[in-house]
Amino acid sequence: MHLPHRREYCFPAVGVLYGGHEALKVTKFKNYLIQFFPGGVKVEVEEGSSLLEAARRAGYLLRTECGGRGTCRRCKVQIQAGEVFTAGIPNLSVKERAQNYTLACLARITGDLEVRIPSKSEFSFSPEALPTELSPGEHPGREITSLSLPVDPLVRVLQVQVPVATQQDNASDFDRLCRALTKSGLSEPIQADLSVLRRLPSFLRENKGTLRLLLKPGPEGTEILDLWQDSKINPYGMALDIGTTTLFARLLELSSGEVAAETSDFNWQIPCGTDIIHRIVHAGKPDGLKELRRLVVDATESLVDQMVKDTHTTRDQIVAVVLAGNATMEHLFLGIEPRFIREDPYTPAVTRFPSLTAAQIGLNLPPFAPVVISPCVASYVGGDITAGLLAAGVHRDERLTLYVDLGTNGEVALGNRDFLTACACSAGPAFEGSGVRSGMRALLGAIDQVQSDPKGQLLFRVIGGGSPQGICGSGLIDLLAQLHATGRITARGKFNREADPERIRGAGRRAELLLVNTGQMDDSSEIVISETDLDNLIRTKGAIFAGIMTLLKGVGLEASAIQRVVIAGGFGRYLDVESAIRIGMLPDLPRNRFEYIGNGSLRGAGLALLSGRLRQELDEISRRITYFELSTWPGYMDEFMAALFLPHTDISLFPSVQGRQ
Ligand code: FES
Secondary structure, eight states, X not given: OOOOTTOEEBOOSSSEEEETTEEEEOOSOOEEEEEEETTTEEEEEETTOBHHHHHHHTTOOBOOTTSSSSOSOTTEEEEEESOEEEXXXXXXXXXXXXXXXXXXXXXXXXSOEEEEOOXXXXXXXXXXXXXXXXXXXXOHHHHHHHTTOOOOOSSEEEEEEOOOOOSSOOOOHHHHHHHHHHHTTOOSOEEEOHHHHHHHHHHHHHTTTEEEEEXXXXXXXXXXXXXXXXXXXXXXXXXXXXXXXXXXXXXXXXXXTEXXXXXXXXXXXXXXXSSHXXXXXXXXXXXXXXXXXXXXXXXXXXXXXXXXXXXXXXXXGEEEEEEEEOHHHHHHHHTOOOXXXXXXXXXXXXXXXXXXXXXXXXXXSOTTOEEEEOOXXXXXXXXXXXXXXXXXXXXXXXXXXXXXXXXXXXXXXXXXXXXEEEEEOOOOSGGGTTTSTTBOOSSTTXXXXXXXXXXXXXXXXXXXXXXXXXEOHHHHHHHHHHHHHXXXXXXXXXXXXXXXXXXXXXXXXXXXXXXXXXXXXXXXXXXXXXHHHHHHHHHHHHHHHHHHHHHHHHTTOOGGGOOEEEEESTTGGGOOHHHHHHTTSSOOOOGGGEEEEESHHHHHHHHHHHOHHHHHHHHHHHHHEEEOOTTTOTTHHHHHHHTSSSSOSOGGGOHHHHTTO
């Protein structure tokens, strides 16, 4: 049954197609062949599947900033042959419709197709397209030494000499080995896997009692993980940051703590939903959780392949893993039901994870390789935040530190070596490009910086140069600051048409400001900011500032008491602190108190991989944090309402901004 291209229908999941007023019964789903260009990849999919899903199966990762709701237009593709059924009203111009463009998230397969994917619609896997949060100059081993701690990795190699059995000492091979290990200072009991015991007798004799052992030492005993023959190979460990959008991996040489390789990729789960809420919804579908787990594990395997190739090592040498991510990502990686994270009272299944192995979580590494999952605090303060606090050393510092992770939820922590508090601000994904018409993530083609010249003309900087495709979080923060500073918007985020009559058009909720003229881009789109976008952005910045103020008031302190502000998160590298203060998102403090930590989660995971003491501290951080649940916290809503103003209803909180207004 072929339905006309781009007719607007709703499409129920179970076999009945409604076309206008007629209902069309589908008795049996057929398979159709979809071919994608460029590349010509063919994939066979079931009738009724979404074109977005078909593209994903063919290996094309389309951009889906609105989570498949048909509003962001990022998944725009061109049908070159065949027809699709459109579930909803696609947000496309008459010209685009005439050229057979459709939105892949709304298009349903009803026949064989040939589809062209414009380069702008696809996530690019080129390294420049990824957020640059990796810092090859870092040396976690030296960082640990500078804390006066030994490099004490999760797994280590030890060479021991086991005495030969004699008539006087005919204790078992394993008992003689245990004696030798105890003499080396390793804690008891000493245990070994059956596979080690099976190989021990001949291995011991072939090597004349000299054994190279792979050990997992711990305060409560020592585990012998493997016997290694080759004296030249070194053990490596992997630190992993599982973000909702991006995965970062770092291969560390375990004995020195040196970074051997690092790499990143988009999270392959993106087509199943751009934010954690959509992923949780997807996990609730039949086999959805299995699929999400497979995608993130497969993406991780591809990072391992890349690092193994770069370093000429083998997978057998990667003998330990520390993984950090938000609570939902950690649940999905382990295949744990995340459903209740998004349902009142927002309860994760687990916050502190048991000791795991690569075999248990399905990673193609030595099966015994221990895997540590960074502990969470609550549903929306996850292992990425505890690892970030470890990396920033907030729990060891006597200075009062504010830690701000600028992601979808805007997690904020406040504390020092005496206390730790944290909250998730429900800031929403506006700074990640969602809910803002021309918004996008900090990828190639994103406007990441906005300034104005002395005449008030807006000037844009684009990541990677070239024509802009949208505007990312740091650009939006700059833009808000510049629009206010140049009088184009009021303190309430409403357009002042007289300030720029040529660019401000429409009225009321439809009012918008044209940022990039038609023709400046490589298609007919425009980059605009609307009053609805401004409203979203002000709510987002307001939520972050209200979270900060709630934590401060909760511990009876004022913003001026903050001695250090650590910024982490996806677009933190591009963030202009001055703009963030001018719009009232961050407290008005001396600028030298602000620092950018890079990928705090990855750094923390690396440190935990290399130091037993820091692994213990990571666990302590998660236990010490007092979590503020803002949805029910008294006073939070008042703080939020007061912050819905540029910079704030209480201007005395922003003395440096006040002077410039
Ligand atoms: S319009 Fe398709 S994902 Fe946003």
